Amino acid sequence: MTADSPSPDGAASTAEPSTAEPSTGDATATDGATDRAAPLSDVPPHSAEFLATVAARELAGRRRVFAGVGLPTLAVDLARRTVDPGVELVYESGVVGAHPEAMAEGIADSVLVSGAEAMLSMDALFGYVLQGGHVDVGFLGAAQVDRIGNINTSVIGDWQRPEVRLPGSGGASDIIASAREIVVVLRRHDPHALPAEVDFCTSPSPARARRREGFHQPAGAGVTTVITPLGILRRPDRYGELELAAVHPGVTVAEATGDVGWDLRVRADVAETPRPRAEDVRLLREEIDTVRLYLR
């Protein structure tokens, strides 16, 4: 997130992942998300609809997602309607197993509470649920993500007199330590958003944590996936660096690697992100974000 488009929620949030793997195929499953024969949409890759769909596919098979509102909310809602009805959303406000009757306008929205399966204390949410290892995916937004997956949501420029004062950690530096993995969505794809090293490390990668010698090391794998307007970056292992795993339709590998603050490696199996189905876009526009709060 940048200072002018801050996280639309109470934590460092927004994000959307994607799966590049099942892009070939003629699946005819009744499960619409894998039904590649379905009519496709031509929404542009930088649109919220595109990113939310990519993120929804990323959630298939995941159980518990710790997220802010915005794209994660859209993605989870879409995922439940398409790829995986079992995805459970937990919020740092203490909501577990939300069943909102309307689209949530924030992580503390009353519609998340009414009808939820549990409304825990924040101590139970951060202590038992998060630190206890029950979160499979944490969605985070960021101003910057660097080569090894460190996240900056604090300041751009000098720490003491910053050029831009960003929202800070919120729950992000708690989440990255204990969520099994982290998915980040960036709204920009350039050396500013993807520098070799962040200006300030709010939420560290395992590789950076490891340098803090003698410390009890966090359980989480850190950032595994970064979704940008141009493609998808993934880290192949716990201490590795981000690699280009997919480019969105119409984007070349050279475009995606050229505008990054380091020499971005390209995976041998680099793929093209599958387009959203027309049905995905319809669901997002006509059934999920009917008031166009996040789809602008």
Place this chain on the structure above:
Amino acid sequence: MTADSPSPDGAASTAEPSTAEPSTGDATATDGATDRAAPLSDVPPHSAEFLATVAARELAGRRRVFAGVGLPTLAVDLARRTVDPGVELVYESGVVGAHPEAMAEGIADSVLVSGAEAMLSMDALFGYVLQGGHVDVGFLGAAQVDRIGNINTSVIGDWQRPEVRLPGSGGASDIIASAREIVVVLRRHDPHALPAEVDFCTSPSPARARRREGFHQPAGAGVTTVITPLGILRRPDRYGELELAAVHPGVTVAEATGDVGWDLRVRADVAETPRPRAEDVRLLREEIDTVRLYLR
């Protein structure tokens, strides 16, 4: 408490204090407890009725009492009906501001919960209420209390192969660290129950805590009052030793000092414990412990 008369509750408990000061006088206050002209009872000093009355008087002016059941329950109930209607009982089970419709038969009795002002988590009770400094008096039972107010509720004899295995700490070693002061009731008055030094220190005095050098020292003053079948012992200051402050009717100072494991000092103003009023005993028998659970 001894092994054959263990604490009648879920924690190391039972106790009853007394006030020796206002024993002379011709108070005619309508407040019955100070009405010395009222008919007196001749219940013996070792009886539960006597001890509960002494304890009730000790509670006058105290706000929040952390107690087990048994004599503390009787004492608090009697105190509310006589010397101080504002005394509030908290239990380690999490009950705050109990208003039982029947006499509680344990610290986890359902009658303490129904109609209570708050039912807190045990973390809030021990952490916020107790460690937070909101408890004025902790009532504890004990097998042994020594010269400087250390309490043993763990083992008599060898630690590894004890002669008697007592109930252990329960909440006692938590309570003594943080309650403003501790009142102990002993059912025996002899060198075994009042040794120069306890066989095992479950719940330490400030004087003993101070010897643990370099430690953050507990806020509580420790045992300030010990009520026995013969009299009342008090510690004059935080690091001082127990002194004989009062003897019960019919007990001589020599009897009270002679049967103790150290050379028990006698206060210059040593007094005789006022007898319970007939009304105190009637309340205990006919309105409080009507089933004679603790009054045996």
Place this chain on the structure above:
Amino acid sequence: MSGSKVTTLREAVTEHVRDGMTVALEGFGHLIPFAAGHEIIRQRRRDLTVCRMTPDILTDQLLVAGCVSRLVASFFASGSAGSLYEIRRRVEHHDPAPLETEEYSHYGMYCRYEAGAKRLPFQPLLSYVGSDLPELNPRIRAVESPYGEGKVYVVPPLNPDVTVVHAQRADASGNTQLWGITGAQAPAAYAASAVIVTVEEVVAPEVVRADPNRTLIPAHAVDAVVEVPGGAHPSYAQGCYDRDSAFYREWTPISRDREAALAWIDEWIHGTADHAAYLAELGQARWEGLRVAPAPSGSVSYGRRKE
């Protein structure tokens, strides 16, 4: 929300409680999981490490039945009716065998569950300064405050293999609601690798979701849900039935005589097929005596956004 985890107590214990495991059976005077403990006895589990703040009669029974080799606890007597003689025989006379014990104060034990649930390497508390407890139990250690106020004692995490709790109600997926005294159930559940919840009643998800603040243990922390009405007897379930104080008094002479205690286990546990049979043996009249009159909490509103 996940699929149904409703099963029988027999299956839940068979699947999740194995010989040699560390088993937390929590419930502070209230909602003690007696039915589950009895099923552990029926299945003749051995060499268990039992964790309970207040061992209570349930632990004495598990000891008599030979299920337990180690006890982690903070109070070694019965709730309100006297000594637990089997525990005392084991500790004082090694009769019929020694019992290894690991001892804390109540808050120390609670903090162990908290640290376990939160995967913290330790949890500080203000207790024990000057006490012999840290001498007796080397797991109670000291940490220097980095802010200059000196040392404090800390306790390590307690992570049971399985935690068993009893509650008033849960839905089929395991969202568990309890009220009254809530004890150490929530942290003990989150600290464990597996969690069995027995309840007075399995309710529809809508009942749970109408009052989400009452859910103390969400479905994701629960592995098995078993409907066991009366499952806390002889302890109680707030609002459902009261403590069987007569039973607590009766246990003292039974516990004092090892042969009588063994006979009790044979008759009441091995002699009954399950908890329903145990309750039938107890008899309707006795059960009726434990019933409580209603005392409604009243309803609050969570609100619905208008269209």
Place this chain on the structure above:
Amino acid sequence: MSGSKVTTLREAVTEHVRDGMTVALEGFGHLIPFAAGHEIIRQRRRDLTVCRMTPDILTDQLLVAGCVSRLVASFFASGSAGSLYEIRRRVEHHDPAPLETEEYSHYGMYCRYEAGAKRLPFQPLLSYVGSDLPELNPRIRAVESPYGEGKVYVVPPLNPDVTVVHAQRADASGNTQLWGITGAQAPAAYAASAVIVTVEEVVAPEVVRADPNRTLIPAHAVDAVVEVPGGAHPSYAQGCYDRDSAFYREWTPISRDREAALAWIDEWIHGTADHAAYLAELGQARWEGLRVAPAPSGSVSYGRRKE
């Protein structure tokens, strides 16, 4: 139970909030104590250290009004409607003056209240290993585990001079019940020297005592109880009224223009005698739009012992 602590907001703020104090105003998106914050503005308090996990619009307003010199927080943006521009002006441009900030993650801030409430010298958590936050904030320190798993970060206690919370209801003696998102209110209250509770409704003690598990802040922790219906506006009170999302959107352009923000404070806070006048200014129609439909929790039973 103690005597009545019911007072007016004016008196409560006059008595308990003084220039230079450390004031916690908690409420995580929900039950934000706006009315109390506005009264602090009306009384022109100065040089406050404000503690809030998520500063929200309330802190931006207190800053505009010149009440605050220091901010202890874990997220420096609005709940869901964009930047807080007064905070950004202060931090980025020292306009009109620098703002001292002390920064944590959400759980770090929560743990500071927990340590404060429990009088612990520190509280460990699993966050920050590898983060620059401990470099920026020297109060985040490390402790070596005495059990051999290495070091963990800890935070020190936070003990405000006064904590202000808003809740759905309390009785006159201060037994406070809240539901929905409960935030850091309970530990922030117990951590403070004085506690002001504003509520939608002061209820009879019987209402509170019918459901004791809903009491999160008992009377003994509370110094003043004030009935302030609508006291969380523009945030919300679960079951009572919804968030005024339009206001949150409106604040962004106001906040962006310091003159507009000052004018807003003059008109809406100094220009209204109290929260009732503020609500009247807001108008009945707008308020009606925030009303929610009932969604009852249902009632549970606590039981009464039969004679």
